[in-house]
Amino acid sequence: MHTIKVIAGGFALLGVLLVLAPRLGIAGGNPIAFAVKLFIPLWLVAALVNLWIGVSRAGYSVMEELPIGLVVFGVPALAALVIAWMFGRMMG
Structure with a gap:
C-alpha cells in the first residue's frame, strides 16, 4: 500500500509541474518538456529518499528495497517521458 x-x-508532483510550467513563464517554448526535465531529477531524489527510509527505518536490506525503488521511480518517470514524447509529436 505504501508503494x-x-x-x-509521483503522479501528483508530475501533475503539479505540468500545470505550473506554462503559467510560470520560465518554460520557454515548450512547457511540457520543461516540466518533465524538472520532474525527473526531483522525483529521483524523492525515490532515493524513500529507498533510504525503507532501509534505515523499516529494516529492509538494500537488495530488498532496490526493486521496489526502481518501480517507485520508474512508473511516474516513464509516464512523464511518454507525455513529453506525445506532446512533442503533436507540437512538432
Missing part, C-alpha cells in the same frame, strides 16, 4: 501511495505522489 502505491508513493507512486501516486
Whole structure:
C-alpha cells in the first residue's frame, strides 16, 4: 500500500509541474518538456529518499528495497517521458 501511495505522489508532483510550467513563464517554448526535465531529477531524489527510509527505518536490506525503488521511480518517470514524447509529436 505504501508503494502505491508513493507512486501516486509521483503522479501528483508530475501533475503539479505540468500545470505550473506554462503559467510560470520560465518554460520557454515548450512547457511540457520543461516540466518533465524538472520532474525527473526531483522525483529521483524523492525515490532515493524513500529507498533510504525503507532501509534505515523499516529494516529492509538494500537488495530488498532496490526493486521496489526502481518501480517507485520508474512508473511516474516513464509516464512523464511518454507525455513529453506525445506532446512533442503533436507540437512538432
